[in-house]
Amino acid sequence: MDQALTSTKPATKAPKALEQINSELNTADILVEKLIAWKVEQVFSLVGDGVNPIFESLRKHRDKIRLITVRHEEAAAFMATGYAKATGKLGVCLATSGPGAVHLMNGLYDAAMENAPVLAITGSVYHDLLGTHFIQEVDTVAMLQPIAIYNQLVTGPVHALTVIDLACRTALMEPGVAHITIPTDIQQKQLKEDKHSMKAGELTGSSTVLPRKDTPPEEEIQRAADLLNASNKIMILAGRGAIGASTELEALAEKLGAPVAKALLGKALLPDDSPYTTGGIGRLGTLPSKQMMEECETLLILGSNMPYLEYYPKPDQATGIQVDRDAGRLGLRFPIEVGLHGDVGSTLRELLPKINYHKDRGFLQKAQQQVKEWKEKMKELETDNRSPIQPAFLVSELSRYIKDDALIAIDTGAHTVFTARHFAVKKDQQLVVCGNLASMGPALPYAIAAQLAFPERQCIAICGDGGLTMLMGELATAVYYRLPIKVIVFKNNQLAMDRFEQEEIGGKKYGIDLHPIDFKKIAEACGARAFHCDDPSRLADTLSEAFQLSQCVLIEVDVDPDAAPDPPEKFK
Numbered sequence: 383m384d385q386a387l388t389s390t391k392p393a394t395k396a397p398k399a400l401e402q403i404n405s406e407l408n409t410a411d412i413l414v415e416k417l418i419a420w421k422v423e424q425v426f427s428l429v430g431d432g433v434n435p436i437f438e439s440l441r442k443h444r445d446k447i448r449l450i451t452v453r454h455e456e457a458a459a460f461m462a463t464g465y466a467k468a469t470g471k472l473g474v475c476l477a478t479s480g481p482g483a484v485h486l487m488n489g490l491y492d493a494a495m496e497n498a499p500v501l502a503i504t505g506s507v508y509h510d511l512l513g514t515h516f517i518q519e520v521d522t523v524a525m526l527q528p529i530a531i532y533n534q535l536v537t538g539p540v541h542a543l544t545v546i547d548l549a550c551r552t553a554l555m556e557p558g559v560a561h562i563t564i565p566t567d568i569q570q571k572q573l574k575e576d577k578h579s580m581k582a583g584e585l586t587g588s589s590t591v592l593p594r595k596d597t598p599p600e601e602e603i604q605r606a607a608d609l610l611n612a613s614n615k616i617m618i619l620a621g622r623g624a625i626g627a628s629t630e631l632e633a634l635a636e637k638l639g640a641p642v643a644k645a646l647l648g649k650a651l652l653p654d655d656s657p658y659t660t661g662g663i664g665r666l667g668t669l670p671s672k673q674m675m676e677e678c679e680t681l682l683i684l685g686s687n688m689p690y691l692e693y694y695p696k697p698d699q700a701t702g703i704q705v706d707r708d709a710g711r712l713g714l715r716f717p718i719e720v721g722l723h724g725d726v727g728s729t730l731r732e733l734l735p736k737i738n739y740h741k742d743r744g745f746l747q748k749a750q751q752q753v754k755e756w757k758e759k760m761k762e763l764e765t766d767n768r769s770p771i772q773p774a775f776l777v778s779e780l781s782r783y784i785k786d787d788a789l790i791a792i793d794t795g796a797h798t799v800f801t802a803r804h805f806a807v808k809k810d811q812q813l814v815v816c817g818n819l820a821s822m823g824p825a826l827p828y829a830i831a832a833q834l835a836f837p838e839r840q841c842i843a844i845c846g847d848g849g850l851t852m853l854m855g856e857l858a859t860a861v862y863y864r865l866p867i868k869v870i871v872f873k874n875n876q877l878a879m880d881r882f883e884q885e886e887i888g889g890k891k892y893g894i895d896l897h898p899i900d901f902k903k904i905a906e907a908c909g910a911r912a913f914h915c916d917d918p919s920r921l922a923d924t925l926s927e928a929f930q931l932s933q934c935v936l937i938e939v940d941v942d943p944d945a946a947p948d949p950p951e952k953f954k
Contacts, residue, residue, distance in 0.1 A: 403543070403573060404573070405572065405573045405574035406572060406573070406574065407539065407572065407573050408435065408439075408539060408569065408570050408572045408573070409536065409538065409539040409542045409564060409568050409569050409570070409571055410435040410436045410438065410439040410564075410569040411439045411442075412539055412542045412543060412546065412573070413436060413439065413503070413542060413546055413564070413569075414439040414440055414442075414447065415443070416542075416543075416546040416547060416550070416587070416589060417447060417474060417546075417550075418443065418446045418447050419589035420472060420547075421472075422447060422471075422472055422474050422501075422550075423447065423448060423471075423835075424447065424448040424449070424450050424465075424474070424834060425440065425447065425448070425449055425450065425474045425475070425476050425503075426450045426457075426459075426461040426462050426465075426474065426475045426476070426831070427449060427450070427451060427452065427455075427458055427475065427476035427477065428451060428452050428453070428454065428455050428458060428477065428478070428482065429451065429478070430477070430478020430479070430482045430505065431478065431566070432479030432480070432482065432504075432505025432507070432518065432566050433476055433477070433478045433479075433482075433503075433504075433505040433566070433569070434566070435566065435569035435570045436476060436503070436505070436564075436569055437449070450834065450859075450863065451859070451862075452827075452856060452859050453853075453855035453856055453858060453859060454853060454855060454856070455475075455477045455482050455483075455485035455486050456485045456486065456488050456489055456823070456853065457489075457826075457827040457830075457853050457855075457856045457859070458476070458477065458486065458489070458827075459475045459477075459485075459486040459487075459488065459489020459490050459492075459493070459500075459502070460488070460489040460492065460816075460823070460824040460827035460828060460831075460853070461473070461475070461489075461827045461828070461830055461831040462474055462489065462493070462500050462501075462502075462831070463489050463490070463492050463493040463496075463498050463500055463828075464791065464814050464824065464827055464828030464829075464830075464831040464832060465831040465832070465834070465835055466493065466498035466499050466557075467496065467498050467814050467828075468789060468812065468814050468828075468831065468832045468835055468836070469835050470499070471499070471835075472499050472500070472501055472550060472553055472554055473493070473498065473500045473501070473831070474501045474503065475489070475490075475500065475501075475502055475503070476502075476503045476504075477502070477503075477505070478504070478505045479505040479506050479507055479519070479520065479522075479566070480517075480518030480519065480520045481518065481520075482504070483505075483520055483522045483525070483563070484520060484525070486504070487525070487526075488821055488823075489824070489827075490502055490526070490529060490559050490561075491529060491819050491821075492816050492818075492819045492821060492824065493558070493559050494529035494530075494558055494559045495819050496622065496647070496817065496819075497557050497708070498557065498558070498559075499553045499554045499556075499557035499558065500553060500558075500559050500560070501549055501550055501553050501559075501560050501561075501562070502526070502530075502559060502560070502561045502562075503561075503562055503563075503564070504522045504561070504562075504564075505563070505564060505565075505566055505569070506519075506522065506535070506563045506564060506566065507519045507565060507566065508565055508566055508567045509537075509565040509568055522561065522563045523535055523561070523563060526559070529559055530558075530559050530560060530561045531552055531553070531556045531558040531559060531560060532548060532549045532552035532553065532560035532561065532562075533560070533562075534548075534549065534561070534562050535563050535564075535565075536562055536563070536565075536568060537568065538568055538571055539568075539571055539572065539573045539575075539576045540573065540576045540577060542564070543587050544587040545562060545587075546562065546587065547587030547588055547589055548587070549561070549562050550589070550591075551591050554591050555591060595725045595727070595728045596707065596723070596724040596725055596728065597724045597725065597729050597732050598705075598722040598723055598724045598729060598732075600732075602720065602722055603729065603732050603733050604736060606703050606720045606722060607733055607737055609680065609701055609703060609720060610638060610680065610682065610703070610737060611736075611737065611738045613679050613680040613701070614639070614679075614740060614742045614744070614745060615678050615679040615680065615745045616640040616678060616679070616680045616681075616682060616740075616745070617640060617641055617643065617674050617678035617680070617681050617682070617695075617700075618634070618635060618638075618641065618642040618681075618682045619642075619643050619663060619675075619682070619683045619684065619686050619688060620642055620644055620645065620648045620651050620652075620684045620685065620686060621644075621645035621647050621648040621683075621684070621685045621686025621687065621688060622648050622685060622686070622817070623648075623684065623685020623686065623705075623706055623707060623708075623726050624648055624651055624684040624685040624686070624727075625648065625651060626726075626727050627651075627684075627685075627727035627730055628651050630726075630727055630730035630731055631651060631684065631730065632652060632656070632658060633730075633734055634730055634733070634734060634737065635658035636658070637734070637737045637739050637740065638737065638740050639740040639742065639743045639744075639746040640658070640682070640740075640745070640746065641660045641670075641671075641745070641746055641749035641750075642656075642658050642659045642660065643659070643660050643661070643663040643667065643671035643674070643675065644659060644661065644662055645662075645663055645686045645687075645688040645817075646662060646664070646666055646802055646815055646817050647686075647815060647817040647818075648685070648686060649662060649802065649807055649813050649815075650807050650811055650812050650813045653806075653807060653808050654806040654807050654808075655806065655808075657746075657750060658746070659753075660674055660749050660753055661753065661756070661803075662802050662803065663675070663688055663690070663693055664688055664689070664690035664693050665690055665693075665799070665947075665949045665950075666798065666799045666802040666803060667693070667803070667950055668753070668950055669752070669756055669950040669951065669953055669954065670749055670752035670753045670756050671693070671950070672693055672950050673752055674745075674748075674749050674752070675693060675694060675695050676695065677745075677748075678699075678700050678745075679700055679701065680700055680701045680702075680703065681695055681700045681701070681702050681703070681716060682703045682704075682705075683702070683703070683704040683705070683706075683716065683718075684704075684705050684730075685705065685706055685707070685726040687706075687711050687714065687715065687818065688715065689715070689818075691715060694715060695716070697716070697717050701719050702716045702717055702718035702719055702720075703718060703719065703720045703721075703722070704716075704718045704721050704722065705722040705724065705726050705729045705730070706721075706722075706723065706726075707724060707725050707726070709721075709723045756953075759953060760774070760803070760804060763775070763804070764777070764778035764804055765778070767918040767919070768918065769916075769917065769918055770916070770941060770942040770943075771915070771918050771921060771939055771941050771942065772918075772941070772942055772945055773796070773797060773800035773804075773872060773941050773942065773945050774800055774803075774804045774945075775921075776870075776872065776921065776941060777800050777804040777805050778804055779922055779925060780805075780844075780870060780925060781804075781805055781806065782922075783925050783926065783929040784805075784811070784840065785839075785840040786808050786809075786810055786811065787810040787811065787839055787840070788811050788812075788839065788840040788842060789811070789812045789813075789814065789829075789832045789836060789839055789840070789841045790805075790811065790812070790813050790814070790841075790842045790844060791813075791814045791824070791825040791826075791829040791832060791842065791843045791844070792813060792825055792844045793816075793822060793824065793825035793826075793843070793844065793845040793846055793849040793850070794816055794820045794821060794822045794823075794824075794846075794849060794879075795822060795845075795846035795848060795872075795877070795878065795879045796846060796872070796874075796878035796879040796882070796945075796947040797844060797845070797846045797872040797878075797941075798815075799879075799947035799948075800872075800947065801844050814828045814832060822846075822848060822849035822852055823849050823850075823852035823853045824849075824853075825844060825845045825849065825850075826843045826845065826850065826853055826854070826856050826857070826860075826869060827853060827856055828843065829841045829842060829843035829860075829867045829869070830856060830859060830860050830863075830865060830867060833860075833865040833866070833867050834863070834865070840868070841865075841866075841867050841868075842867065842868045842869075842870065843867060843868070843869045843870070844870050844872075845869060845870065845871050845872070846871070846872050846873075846874075846877075847871055847872065847873045847874065847875065847896060847899065847901070848876075848877045848896060850871055851899065854901070854904060857869070857908040857910055857934065857936065858908040858909065860934040861908050861909035861910050861933075861934050862909075864933070864934075865934055866931070866932045866933050866934060866935075867934055867935075868928065868929060868935050868937065869905075869910075869934075869935070869936040869937070870937050870939065871901050871936065871937065871938045871939065872941050873901065873938055873939060873940050873941060874940070874941050874942070874943035875895065875896045875897075875898050875943065876891075876895055876896055876943055877894040877896065878894075878943065878945075878947065879947060880893075880894050881894045882946050882947060901914075901936060901938040902914045902936065902938050905934075905936035905938075909934075910933070910935060910936055911928070911931055911933055911935045911936075912935065912936045912937075912938065913927065913928050913935070913936070913937045913938065914937075914938045914940075915937065915938070915939050915940070916939075916940035921939070924937065925937065
């Protein structure tokens with residue numbers, strides 16, 4: 383396999399020998415100085431006695447690395463994950479022993495399922511109390527074993543000199559979740575109190591990484607090109623794994639005359655006004671995407687693990703070709719004739735010169751006509767200003783105030799369907815979504831992390847009332863750090879997605895009602911500005927006033943509880 387090596391980190395000097403390192407440093411100091419060497423800008427955490435020595439080291443180094451304190455460790459993990467998704471850099475979360483570490487799990491599973499580079503650091507009980515059922519003792523190494531690509535208990539400051547570098551490098555290279563846990567007393571142990579074993583020599587680690595951009599063998603790329611050149615009804619399905627390859631994707635679609643359906647995690651790959659895209663795919667997608675999938679003869683999957691199997695072509699209908707950096711995903715959703723294991727962008731750059739220009743544009747033109755008809759149908763919904771406020775109308779109105787380079791974090795629920803379908807993403811906009819885990823609650827932490835990473839960009843959280851309730855304490859975090867995020871709440875006093883899924887299987891709604899919460903008052907109590915709207919004729923003015931403010935703002939909108947998040951086939 384060919385490998386193009388590119389470094390995202392400048393080369394550093396050779397690691398210092400052990401005797402050259404300040405012997406007064408303790409393990410916590412070594413950890414923090416290693417994070418700084420890896421260019422970590424902030425650590426998301428909630429204090430606890432199991433990590434107090436690390437907090438003290440973060441305090442001493444606060445001019446070089448920022449501690450972001452949260453109200454719940456789950457939010458810290460989602461922030462680290464959202465930061466990693468939005469920037470591609472290493473996201474770091476820190477939690478105390480026992481319950482603090484357990485609370486990280488939801489956000490870490492999100493990172494693991496979407497290959498976001500995240501380092502989780504946990505405290506542990508004193509080293510000589512491990513295995514004694516001591517208070518707050520949880521075996522975090524065992525707990526994270528199913529998802530961590532690096533997972534290690536640190537035994538001392540000498541051990542930390544190497545292990546922390548390995549954890550950071552692995553998280554960035556794979557990418558995924560790396561985890562280290564450090565007993566509280568080991569965090570305080572000074573280097574002068576420790577020494578290398580006979581076998582370890584003078585190993586001290588190094589803070590450099592050379593991420594690989596793998597491309598498949600030449601003959602496999604040629605096989606894919608031959609299949610594509612022989613077909614005139616080609617559909618492209620692109621997902622998160624193709625992010626960073628938008629230019630190559632558009633060039634390929636042009637050469638092939640192929641429509642592009644975008645999985646939710648790849649919604650920002652192409653703007654929704656691109657002549658090549660049919661929009662989203664799956665239950666949150668468009669009818670043209672479904673129709674063209676049903677008619678294609680070749681399916682090219684680029685970095686997507688889209689789970690809705692009923693929206694793929696029938697297996698005997700189309701020839702499958704797939705590109706993915708994760709070999710375990712090749713052929714997972716659809717049978718393939720050629721599986722190209724490698725980075726999507728690098729692979730497409732090798733593939734493009736081998737693709738002939740397809741003069742027959744009939745398949746693409748048919749897709750474009752269907753998209754035109756679909757958009758006309760959607761416009762009827764988006765301009766429906768009756769009361770109660772329709773979710774499609776809210777998304778349409780909200781879109782007017784979202785800047786061209788905004789970063790939008792979307793929560794999980796019925797509002798996800800409406801946002802995915804009715805928000806027309808622009809070229810330089812960016813979306814962060816909890817797609818594979820599909821957890822409720824992360825949009826607010828995502829938006830906070832994004833605003834910290836990009837202080838000059840507009841960052842928005844789009845939430846349902848159910849999802850926001852889970853981590854709404856982080857409104858205080860946004861206010862504390864003076865982050866001008868905008869939080870839009872679709873309020874219908876129910877878990878709407880679950881309601882309609884219950885009805886879909888022939889059941890009746892049960893257990894989905896939510897006691898009404900006055901989110902405006904809660905936001906104001908946290909120190910944010912807040913607005914409430916239940917009148918369609920007042921929605922534009924409310925949004926306009928809210929978006930003019932340069933502070934944390936929550937906009938609570940009462941939406942129609944009977945508006946169903948229908949799949950695209952319901953619109954035939």
